[in-house]
Amino acid sequence: MSKEMPEHPFPAIAESATVRLRRLRPTDRIRFQAYRKHPSVTQFQSWPDMSKVEMDGFLWAMSQLETPLQPGKWTQIAIARPGPDTLVGDMGWHLSDSMSEVELGVTIDPMHQRKGYAEAAMRMAMAVVFSRPQVNAVICGADPRNTASLSLIRKIGFTFTHLDPSPMEEGILDEMFAMTRTTFDAH
Numbered sequence: 607m608s609k610e611m612p613e614h615p616f617p618a619i620a621e622s623a624t625v626r627l628r629r630l631r632p633t634d635r636i637r638f639q640a641y642r643k644h645p646s647v648t649q650f651q652s653w654p655d656m657s658k659v660e661m662d663g664f665l666w667a668m669s670q671l672e673t674p675l676q677p678g679k680w681t682q683i684a685i686a687r688p689g690p691d692t693l694v695g696d697m698g699w700h701l702s703d704s705m706s707e708v709e710l711g712v713t714i715d716p717m718h719q720r721k722g723y724a725e726a727a728m729r730m731a732m733a734v735v736f737s738r739p740q741v742n743a744v745i746c747g748a749d750p751r752n753t754a755s756l757s758l759i760r761k762i763g764f765t766f767t768h769l770d771p772s773p774m775e776e777g778i779l780d781e782m783f784a785m786t787r788t789t790f791d792a793h
C-alpha cells in the first residue's frame with residue numbers, strides 16, 4: 607500500500623448505532639475469508655477461490671470505489687459493528703445497466719447471525735439506494751431451500767415476482783422478490 611493512499615479514504619456509506627455499511631478493505635481479509643468458507647454460508651451461494659494476493663487486490667479495489675453503485679457491476683460492501691469496527695458480514699449491490707433497479711444479497715458471519723444485522727443492513731441499504739431518484743425497485747432472490755434468507759426477505763416486505771434458474775445448481779429455481787419505490791415509501 608503506498609503512503610500517499612490511505613487504506614480507507616471514504617466515510618461509511620451509512621451508519622446507525624448498531625450497524626455500519628462501509629467499503630471492504632484489505633484488513634478485512636482474515637474474517638471475510640473465514641466466514642465465506644463456512645459450510646452454512648457456502649450451502650446456497652458460492653464465492654470464487656482466491657489466493658491471498660488476489661483477495662488483497664479485490665479488497666483493495668473495493669476500498670477505493672468512489673460509489674458502491676456502478677451500472678452493470680456487483681460491488682461488495684462490508685457490514686460492520688460500529689464502535690471498535692468489527693466485520694460481521696457483507697452485502698452485494700448490483701445496479702442494473704438502466705440504473706433503475708438494484709439487486710441486493712447479504713451474508714452474515716455465522717458467529718454473528720440472529721442478532722438483527724442482516725435485517726438492519728438490508729433496510730439501510732434500501733434507504734441508500736432509493737435516495738437515488740433513478741432507482742425504482744430493489745430486487746433479491748434466494749434458493750427455495752434457504753429458509754433463513756426467505757424469511758428475512760419476507761419479513762422486510764418484499765413481494766414474490768417470479769422463479770429464476772439458480773446459477774448455483776441445475777434444476778433449482780430461485781425465488782425472486784422485489785420492492786418498488788412506492789412500497790418502500792409506504793413502509
Ligand SMILES: CC(C)(COP(=O)(O)OP(=O)(O)OC[C@H]1O[C@@H](n2cnc3c(N)ncnc32)[C@H](O)[C@@H]1OP(=O)(O)O)[C@@H](O)C(=O)NCCC(=O)NCCS
Pocket residue numbers: 646647650651710711712713714715718719720721722723724725726747748752753754755757758759761
Ligand atoms: C440469511 C442471513 C443473511 C440472515 O442473517 P441474520 O443476521 O442472522 O438475520 P437477522 O438476525 O437480521 O434476522 C432477521 C430475520 O431473518 C429471518 N431469519 C434469520 N435467520 C433465520 C433462520 N436461521 N431461520 C429462520 N429465519 C431466519 C427471521 O425472519 C429474522 O427475523 P426474527 O429474528 O424476527 O425471527 C444469514 O443466515 C446468512 O448469512 N446465511 C448464509 C448466507 C446466505 O444464504 N445469504 C443469502 C443469499 S443472498
